[in-house]
Structure formats: C-alpha cells, structure tokens
Amino acid sequence: MAEWELECGTGDWRGPASPLATVCPECGKPLLARYATPDGSARTRPDQIPDEWTDRSRGMWRFRGMLPLREGEEAVSLGEGSTPLLPLDGLGGELDALELLIKDEGQNPTGSFKDRGLSAAVTRAVLDGATDFVVPSAGNAAVALAAYAARAGVTAHIFIPSDTPAAVVARCDHYGGEIVLVDGLIDECGRRAAAFAHRTGAFNVSTLKEPYRIEGKKTMMLEIIEALGWRAPDAIVYPTGGGTGLIGSWKALGELAERGLVKGSTRMYAVQSTGCAPIVRAWSESLEAAPPWEDARTEAYGLRVPAALGDFLILRALRSSGGGAIAIDDASMLAGTRELGRRGVSNAIEGGATLAAARRLVAVGTLREGETVVLFNTANALVY
Amino acid sequence: MAEWELECGTGDWRGPASPLATVCPECGKPLLARYATPDGSARTRPDQIPDEWTDRSRGMWRFRGMLPLREGEEAVSLGEGSTPLLPLDGLGGELDALELLIKDEGQNPTGSFKDRGLSAAVTRAVLDGATDFVVPSAGNAAVALAAYAARAGVTAHIFIPSDTPAAVVARCDHYGGEIVLVDGLIDECGRRAAAFAHRTGAFNVSTLKEPYRIEGKKTMMLEIIEALGWRAPDAIVYPTGGGTGLIGSWKALGELAERGLVKGSTRMYAVQSTGCAPIVRAWSESLEAAPPWEDARTEAYGLRVPAALGDFLILRALRSSGGGAIAIDDASMLAGTRELGRRGVSNAIEGGATLAAARRLVAVGTLREGETVVLFNTANALVY
Numbered sequence: 001m002a003e004w005e006l007e008c009g010t011g012d013w014r015g016p017a018s019p020l021a022t023v024c025p026e027c028g029k030p031l032l033a034r035y036a037t038p039d040g041s042a043r044t045r046p047d048q049i050p051d052e053w054t055d056r057s058r059g060m061w062r063f064r065g066m067l068p069l070r071e072g073e074e075a076v077s078l079g080e081g082s083t084p085l086l087p088l089d090g091l092g093g094e095l096d097a098l099e100l101l102i103k104d105e106g107q108n109p110t111g112s113f114k115d116r117g118l119s120a121a122v123t124r125a126v127l128d129g130a131t132d133f134v135v136p137s138a139g140n141a142a143v144a145l146a147a148y149a150a151r152a153g154v155t156a157h158i159f160i161p162s163d164t165p166a167a168v169v170a171r172c173d174h175y176g177g178e179i180v181l182v183d184g185l186i187d188e189c190g191r192r193a194a195a196f197a198h199r200t201g202a203f204n205v206s207t208l209k210e211p212y213r214i215e216g217k218k219t220m221m222l223e224i225i226e227a228l229g230w231r232a233p234d235a236i237v238y239p240t241g242g243g244t245g246l247i248g249s250w251k252a253l254g255e256l257a258e259r260g261l262v263k264g265s266t267r268m269y270a271v272q273s274t275g276c277a278p279i280v281r282a283w284s285e286s287l288e289a290a291p292p293w294e295d296a297r298t299e300a301y302g303l304r305v306p307a308a309l310g311d312f313l314i315l316r317a318l319r320s321s322g323g324g325a326i327a328i329d330d331a332s333m334l335a336g337t338r339e340l341g342r343r344g345v346s347n348a349i350e351g352g353a354t355l356a357a358a359r360r361l362v363a364v365g366t367l368r369e370g371e372t373v374v375l376f377n378t379a380n381a382l383v384y
Numbered sequence: 385m386a387e388w389e390l391e392c393g394t395g396d397w398r399g400p401a402s403p404l405a406t407v408c409p410e411c412g413k414p415l416l417a418r419y420a421t422p423d424g425s426a427r428t429r430p431d432q433i434p435d436e437w438t439d440r441s442r443g444m445w446r447f448r449g450m451l452p453l454r455e456g457e458e459a460v461s462l463g464e465g466s467t468p469l470l471p472l473d474g475l476g477g478e479l480d481a482l483e484l485l486i487k488d489e490g491q492n493p494t495g496s497f498k499d500r501g502l503s504a505a506v507t508r509a510v511l512d513g514a515t516d517f518v519v520p521s522a523g524n525a526a527v528a529l530a531a532y533a534a535r536a537g538v539t540a541h542i543f544i545p546s547d548t549p550a551a552v553v554a555r556c557d558h559y560g561g562e563i564v565l566v567d568g569l570i571d572e573c574g575r576r577a578a579a580f581a582h583r584t585g586a587f588n589v590s591t592l593k594e595p596y597r598i599e600g601k602k603t604m605m606l607e608i609i610e611a612l613g614w615r616a617p618d619a620i621v622y623p624t625g626g627g628t629g630l631i632g633s634w635k636a637l638g639e640l641a642e643r644g645l646v647k648g649s650t651r652m653y654a655v656q657s658t659g660c661a662p663i664v665r666a667w668s669e670s671l672e673a674a675p676p677w678e679d680a681r682t683e684a685y686g687l688r689v690p691a692a693l694g695d696f697l698i699l700r701a702l703r704s705s706g707g708g709a710i711a712i713d714d715a716s717m718l719a720g721t722r723e724l725g726r727r728g729v730s731n732a733i734e735g736g737a738t739l740a741a742a743r744r745l746v747a748v749g750t751l752r753e754g755e756t757v758v759l760f761n762t763a764n765a766l767v768y
Contacts, residue, residue, distance in 0.1 A: 058442075058466055078728050079468025079488060084442055086463060090537065104463060107491055110730060111766060151728030153474065174725040174765050341558040344462050344535030346494060381558050382495060382766035 002065055006031045006211055009313050017068070019128035020203060022210050030310050031211040032251065033068055037258050049230065049261065058082040060116055060219035066255055067219070068124045068212050076123040076152045078109035080116050081219050085227045085374070088343060091355075094362035097369040101233070102354075103224055106346050106380025110171070113220065113245060113378045114144035120216030121205045122148040132157065132202035136189035138164040139301050140379055145205060146177030157202055159189040207242040208309040217248035218255075224374055225253070225262050232264040234371035235323065237358050239350035239378055240270035240279055241305035243314040250317035268323035269366075270314060271357040273298035273330060276306060279314055283325035288312055299330050300349045302378060324366065332356040341381065351377035386449055390415045390595055393697050401452070403512035404587060406594050414694050415595040416635065417452055421642050433614065433645065442466045444500055444603035450639055451603070452508045452596050460507040460536040462493035464500050465603050469611045469758070472727060475739075478746035481753040485617070486738075487608055490730050490764025494531045494555070496524035497604065497629060497762045504600030505589045506532040516541065516586035520573035522548040523685050524763055529589060530561030541586055543573040591626040592693040601632035602639075608758055609637070609646050616648040618755035619707065621742050623734035623762055624654035624663055625689035627698040634701035652707035653750075654698060655741040657682035657714060660690060663698055667709035672696055683714050684733045686762060708750065716740040725765065735761035 007014045008024035009032055015025075017033065024031055052062050060081025061067065069075060084107065088100040105113035118141065122133065134157040135145045142158045149156035158172050162181040172179055180196075182189045190206060197204040205213065225232055232253060238246045246268060256262040272280050275298035282290035292307035308314060318325055328336075330349075336359075337352025345351070354375035361367040391398045392408035393416055399409075401417065408415055436446050444465025445451065453459060468491065472484040489497035502525065506517065518541040519529045526542045533540035542556050546565040556563050564580075566573045574590060581588040589597065609616055616637060622630045630652060640646040656664050660680035666673065676691035692698060702709055712720075714733075720743075721736025729735070738759035745751040 058468055077468075077470075079470060079491060082442055082466060084461075084463025084493075086461075104493070107463060107493060109468075109488070109491060109728075111495070111764070147728045147730070150726050171730075171765065174730065175728060176726045342534055342560045344493075344531045344559060346531070346555075346558065380495070380766075381555065382764075 002035050002067060002069060004033045004035045004068060007034045009310065020125060020130060022204070030208040030214075030313065033211055033215055035066060035255065053226070060119070060216065060223070063219055063222050066222070067120065068215050073127055075119065076126060076148055077119055078115065078147060078151055080108050080119045081223065083107045083223070085224055086345065088375070091339065091343070093359065095359055097362060098358070098367060099370065099372040100358065100375070101372070102340070102345060102351070102375040102377050103220060104345060104377050105220065106377055110140070110143045110147045111380045111382055112140035112144065113217065113376070114140040115147070116216035116219055117213030117244060118144040118148045118205065118216070121210055121212045122152055124212045125203045125205070125210070126152045126154060130154065130203040132200065133205055134159065134193045134197050134202040135205050136160075136186060136193040138186055138189070139168060141207070142168060142177070143171045143175070146172040146175035149177065150175040157196060159193040159196070161185060161189060207244055214244050214248045214251065217245045218252035220245060220376070221249035221252035222256070225256060228372065230262055232262050232266040233374045234264075235267045235269060235367055236374045236376065237269045237271060237354045237361070238376050239300070239303060239353045240272055240314060240325075241302045242308050243270070243279070243310050245376065245378070246270060246317055247310050247313045250321060266321060268317050268321040269357065269361060270318060270323075270325040271353045272325065272327050273300050273303045273333070273353070274327045275330065276304050277327040278306060279308070279311065280325040280327045282311065282315055283318060288315055290315065300333060300353060302348070302350045303353065326357050326360060328353050328356045328360070340377070345377060346380040346382065347377045348379045348381055350379065351375070386419050386451060386453060388417045388419045388452060391418045393694065404509060404514060406588070414592040414598075414697065417595055417599055419450060419639065437610070444503070444600065444607070447603055447606050450606070451504060452599055457511055459503065460510060460532055461503055462499065462531060462535055464492050464503045464600075465607065467491045467607070469608055470729065472759070475723065475727070477743065479743055481746060482742070482751060483754065483756040484742065484759070485756070486724070486729060486735070486759040486761050487604060488729060488761050489604065490761055494524070494527045495764045495766055496528065497601065497760070498524040498528035499531070500600035500603055501597030501628060502528040502532045502589065502600070505594055505596045506536055508596045509587045509589070509594070510536045510538060514538065514587040516584065517589055518543065518577045518581050518586040519589050520544075520570060520577040522570055522573070523552060525591070526552060526561070527555045527559070530556040530559035533561065534559040541580060543577040543580070545569060545573060591628055598628050598632045598635065601629045602636035604629060604760070605633035605636035606640070609640060612756065614646055616646050616650040617758045618648075619651045619653060619751055620758045620760065621653045621655060621738045621745070622760050623684070623687060623737045624656055624698060624709075625686045626692050627654070627663070627694050629760065629762070630654060630701055631694050631697045634705060650705060652701050652705040653741065653745060654702060654707075654709040655737045656709065656711050657684050657687045657717070657737070658711045659714065660688050661711040662690060663692070663695065664709040664711045666695065666699055667702060672699055674699065684717060684737060686732070686734045687737065710741050710744060712737050712740045712744070724761070729761060730764040730766065731761045732763045732765055734763065735759070
C-alpha cells in the first residue's frame with residue numbers, strides 16, 4: 001500500500017495529498033503524486049519485484065504500491081489493464097528492422113486506455129467522499145467516466161457537444177450516465193462542466209484537473225516494462241492529445257528507476273496530426289511550453305487538442321528521455337490504421353498514427369535497427 | 385505441450401488427431417479432443433498446477449498443456465483470454481443472497497468470446513497447412529475469424545446475410561476479410577459456405593464442424609476455476625445458442641477433475657429465449673437430443689439457433705452436472721442488459737439474459753443462498 005504527497009508539475013510546490021485534490025493551489029498547474037521511496041541503502045534490485053505485482057490476478061491495481069490506494073481501501077475496478085503487448089511482424093520495409101510491439105489498449109473494459117485513468121480518479125475521489133462526477137468529453141473519456149461511476153454507484157454528469165456521434169451518447173447511456181448536450185465545441189463543454197462542478201460540488205475529472213488519471217495511465221508503461229522482463233523498451237511512440245499517457249509513462253519509468261526496478265531507458269516520441277501539432281511545433285522551436293494551435297483540424301479526435309494543460313510536462317518528458325515529436329497527416333494515419341487492421345489489431349486512427357510515425361522515424365534513422373519499439377493503440381475500432 | 389486424440393461426441397469412435405479434422409468420419413457428429421492424462425498413481429494434486437499456468441503472461445494459451453498445440457508450435461494470438469471475473473454486488477432482491485460473479489468476455493480482442501474459439505481453430509488449422517478459411521455468420525464469429533486470419537496472414541471468406549448490420553460488415557472489412565453477401569438467412573449462408581469449402585478446399589470453421597473452437601472456449605472455465613483458487617463455482621449460467629462454451633466449460637471441468645486439479649463441482653444452466661428454446665424444451669421433456677425449433681424469433685442474435693449440432697452434448701452437460709435449462713423473454717433480457725450496464729458492465733442482450741435467468745433461478749430456489757454463481761457476458765455492448 002502506498003503513501004504519497006502531491007507536487008506541482010513545475011516542482012515549485014509540494015504538500016500533503018488532501019482529499020479531492022485538483023490542481024496546484026499556488027499556480028493552477030497539474031499536480032503529480034510522489035510516493036515514499038526506499039532510501040538508497042534499502043533500494044530494491046530488479047529481482048526484488050513486489051510479490052503482488054506478479055500474482056495471477058489481472059489488471060492494473062496489482063501495482064498498488066505505486067497507485068493512490070491506502071491500506072484496506074478497495075479500487076473501483078472493471079478489470080482494466082493487463083492488456084496484451086503484441087508483436088508486429090512482417091509489416092515490410094524499414095519496420096522489419098525493429099523489434100516492433102503494440103500495446104493493445106482496445107482490450108480494456110470500455111475499449112480504450114481512458115479506463116485506466118478514470119478507474120484511478122474515480123477510485124480515489126469516491127474514497128475521498130465524492131458522489132457526483134463531471135467531465136467534458138465527446139469521446140472515450142465520457143464513456144469511461146460513465147462506466148466507472150456506474151461501477152461505484154455514483155453519478156456521472158457528462159457535458160458533450162450536441163453533434164457528438166449517437167454511438168458515444170448511446171454508450172454513456174448504457175452505463176446510466178447523465179448526459180448534458182451542449183450547443184458548442186468541447187471548450188464550451190469544458191466551461192460548462194467547470195461551472196457545474198463549482199455550482200454543485202460535483203468532482204471534475206477533466207484531463208489534468210486532478211492528479212490521479214495520470215496514475216492510472218502510468219500502469220501502461222509498468223506493464224510494458226514487466227512484459228519485457230523489467231527492461232525498458234528503447235523507444236515508445238505515443239499518440240499525443242492531452243498527453244496524460246505520455247506523462248504517465250515517463251513518470252512510471254522514473255519511479256521504477258528510483259527503486260532500481262528497471263534496466264535501461266526509453267526515448268519517448270509524441271505523435272500529433274499535421275492539422276493540430278502544438279507539441280511538435282514547440283519541440284522544433286525548443287520551447288518549454290506549447291502555444292495554442294489555431295484552427296485545429298484532424299479526423300483523429302483524440303489528437304485534436306490545441307492546448308494541453310500538461311504541455312510543459314510532455315515537452316520535459318520528450319527532452320529528458322532523448323526522444324522527440326513528429327506530425328503525421330491524416331491520410332498516412334488512415335493508411336496505418338488499415339495496415340494494423342490487416343495484422344489483426346482493432347484500432348482507431350490514433351493507433352494508425354503511431355505506425356505511420358514509426359515508419360517515418362525508421363526512415364530518417366531516429367529509430368534504429370534491432371531496437372525494441374512500442375506503439376500505443378489507445379482504443380479499438382469499435383469506439384468511434 | 386499436449387498430445388491428444390479425437391473422439392466422437394457420441395463416444396462411439398476414437399482416432400488420431402489427423403490434420404484438418406472436421407467431424408466424426410463415421411456419423412458426422414462433432415469431435416472432441418482427448419488429451420493424454422497421467423494415470424491414477426501419477427495424478428497431480430490441486431497444489432501441483434503446471435508452472436506455465438500461473439506465469440505472468442496474459443491470455444488463454446498459457447493453458448497449453450490442455451490445448452491443441454504441440455512442442456515448438458506457436459499460437460495465432462491477439463492476447464485473447466485472461467478476461468476479468470467481476471463481482472456483482474448490490475443488485476438487490478434475491479440476487480444479494482448469492483456470491484454473484486460475471487465473466488466479462490467483452491474484453492477480448494474483437495469484443496466477444498468467439499475470439500477464444502477462433503484463435504484455437506485458426507491456430508491448429510494454419511499449423512496443419514490451411515491458407516483459406518470460411519465461416520457463415522452474421523455476427524461475432526465473422527469478425528473473430530477475420531481478425532485471426534489477418535493475424536495469421538491467411539484469408540477469411542465470410543458468408544454473411546445481405547441484411548447484416550453495416551457495423552458487422554465494416555468490422556470484418558477492418559481486418560481485411562473477404563465478405564460474400566448472401567441473399568438469404570444464416571442457414572443459406574451455411575450451405576454456401578460448405579459448398580465453397582468443398583469446391584476450393586478452404587477450411588470451414590462453422591460451429592462444431594471442427595473440434596478446436598470448443599478447445600478455445602473451454603479456457604473460460606479454466607480461468608474461472610483458477611480465479612476461485614482451483615475451486616469450481618457452484619453454478620454457471622450460460623446463454624446458449626450453439627452451446628460451444630457450455631460444452632467447453634463442462635469439458636474443462638472434467639479434464640481438471642481427471643487430473644485432480646479442481647475441488648468441487650458445478651451445476652450448469654443453459655439460458656435460451658422464449659422465442660427460440662430448443663434445448664429448454666428438450667430438457668423439460670427429458671430428451672437426449674433437441675428437435676429443431678420452428679419459427680425462431682428473438683432479438684438475441686446469439687441465441688437464435690433453432691438446431692444446435694451439439695444439442696446432445698449440451699443436454700448431457702446439463703444432466704450430468706445436475707443443472708438445467710431456462711427460457712427468458714426478450715423484455716426480461718433487455719432489463720437484465722440495462723441492469724448490468726448500470727453496474728458498469730458493457731453487455732449485449734445475451735449477457736442480460738444470464739442476469740434475468742439468475743434472478744429467476746434464485747426465486748424458484750434452484751440457486752441457493754451463499755452459492756458462488758458465475759454469469760457469462762459473451763460480448764460487449766459495442767459489437768451489435
């Protein structure tokens with residue numbers, strides 16, 4: 001079981017993990033959980049993996065020593081995590097030079113990687129007393145919140161643009177989510193959700209508006225490293241919208257390294273759309289934060305994030321890991337989607353984006369022969 | 385690694401596991417795999433579970449000593465299996481008297497339990513030399529075959545009624561399946577598929593037309609028993625169309641018992657629709673086979689099977705396990721679907737049917753206070 005404090009992503013503030021924590025009380029930036037670690041002399045070696053990490057039970061909560069759950073507390077779980085890491089062979093061309101793998105997050109309870117984050121955030125908030133949740137989303141996060149709120153027996157209020165596909169609305173309704181259709185784009189939904197939270201006391205689980213979605217997301221990387229025998233992959237290629245999973249992966253790697261539980265290091269590559277590439281632009285200009293992207297246009301809904309709250313954390317992860325950022329056009333993403341489907345992997349366009357990016361990164365020599373490279377398939381093809 | 389023979393479901397024929405085996409060469413009934421078992425003196429005890437069953441790797445193929453894979457052979461896998469067994473609490477009424485659990489098969493690679501069977505069937509047939517597969521289906525089996533054929537780099541020919549929902553066709557297409565739209569019902573698709581197989585040599589993986597889909601399906605029950613600490617649940621409630629999973633569960637329990645690897649026994653209950661209940665009718669009339677149901681009508685596509693090839697095996701499983709069969713109307717199934725969704729479980733109508741059936745079985749005293757009862761959620765809500 002874990003004990004932890006919260007730290008501002010800037011590093012300028014640190015304090016106790018108060019119930020229903022949101023953002024930094026001093027600057028409003030995202031908070032990160034910091035767990036108590038053994039001191040240097042007590043540092044465990046890679047062969048001293050905690051027993052509960054390797055037991056037969058499925059799911060991300062077996063990593064509980066590195067998750068925000070205290071002794072005796074139970075998680076709100078639908079069996080999220082323990083998704084497969086599938087080898088990708090025979091794709092042809094440059095890719096055959098790599099040890100290419102794909103983390104198939106489509107096999108989560110609601111079909112996307114959002115489940116990990118919402119399982120963690122809903123768990124912590126319910127334990128801290130929340131009975132009503134709110135999120136602005138037109139996609140997978142809406143569905144995941146509806147599912148985990150249902151599982152916990154609490155209420156999900158979902159602010160969703162009125163032009164959201166009927167399938168997304170139907171999926172929220174399946175779980176009994178309270179849907180509020182908003183005339184406007186996702187940013188208007190965000191404002192309405194924040195106002196609703198302020199007015200009613202509902203807990204807002206918008207991306208990086210609370211510290212624990214990132215804790216759930218980091219278990220993707222814990223599982224990857226576990227599957228590789230506690231060795232870090234040489235590189236990961238991550239489709240980057242809000243970037244919670246990328247930040248979480250970087251955090252996971254750091255926490256394992258602190259404990260001496262991982263060999264090697266991982267270069268992290270962010271993939272965005274040429275139609276919305278704030279992180280790629282900021283990266284190429286060596287900025288520490290990403291100015292908002294004007295007139296964002298891409299079919300990849302998950303990548304249509306003009307301004308990520310965690311921009312500085314994403315850029316720091318790319319920089320400190322020795323990675324980078326790359327923009328892919330929609331046509332190449334769709335070709336990648338098709339190519340992955342033809343290898344049996346149910347994937348949405350964001351998954352295809354990572355394959356297209358990997359091909360490009362090999363061609364320019366950034367990914368090198370024999371390297372172990374992990375793509376992230378963030379959702380299955382059913383969810384759109 | 386396993387060695388096995390094939391035996392007719394009637395028990396009247398037994399022979400070697402010849403490549404690309406289909407049905408009994410003498411009577412045309414389904415074949416079952418029979419593995420070499422240790423003799424009585426060498427019988428393992430429940431604490432002697434094979435090491436590979438309990439390793440960290442995910443998925444059904446870790447049970448390879450009881451699956452049709454020989455030394456050095458590799459499975460065609462997308463990470464199927466290791467789905468969660470979720471507790472269902474607080475449903476109210478009679479159900480609170482049970483230890484109720486649901487096996488969530490919606491978290492498989494293509495979103496349904498069909499993945500297990502097709503992974504096993506495609507694996508064995510590809511190893512035996514098949515390069516073309518054929519199946520008649522308007523649903524999950526079509527999609528699963530398309531996915532596993534893609535994974536193996538071989539071709540799936542899918543005969544599908546022309547009024548099949550566009551979503552199913554799109555999903556087959558995502559995996560590159562060759563789709564043949566047939567003017568007619570599923571039985572006409574079956575005839576066309578059989579003729580295609582005969583004409584071209586494509587391997588037909590229709591339900592119980594080959595012996596290995598059932599082998600994949602039986603891993604559901606292996607996982608359930610494992611999750612319960614190698615103790616059999618008191619009862620399972622299974623939505624029964626073709627019944628492969630029910631037969632597989634019964635087979636799994638028998639094979640574990642032969643090896644001394646399970647404590648206790650399980651009563652098996654088949655759930656059908658009041659609009660198509662051949663097994664329930666045959667059960668109530670104490671028949672050993674089920675006459676075809678005329679004019680089958682139900683919204684539960686998976687249960688619209690008027691004549692199951694494995695009828696005699698299903699009825700034998702119910703009888704020898706001390707279980708039974710129950711028919712549920714569509715309205716009650718849909719209420720069950722909604723109720724499961726409200727507990728966070730993404731489910732199609734067949735999943736809801738099991739909840740409705742369990743409620744009924746408790747009410748009449750067939751399921752009793754304190755019993756451990758497992759429902760099967762065969763697919764997630766996205767797949768329809």
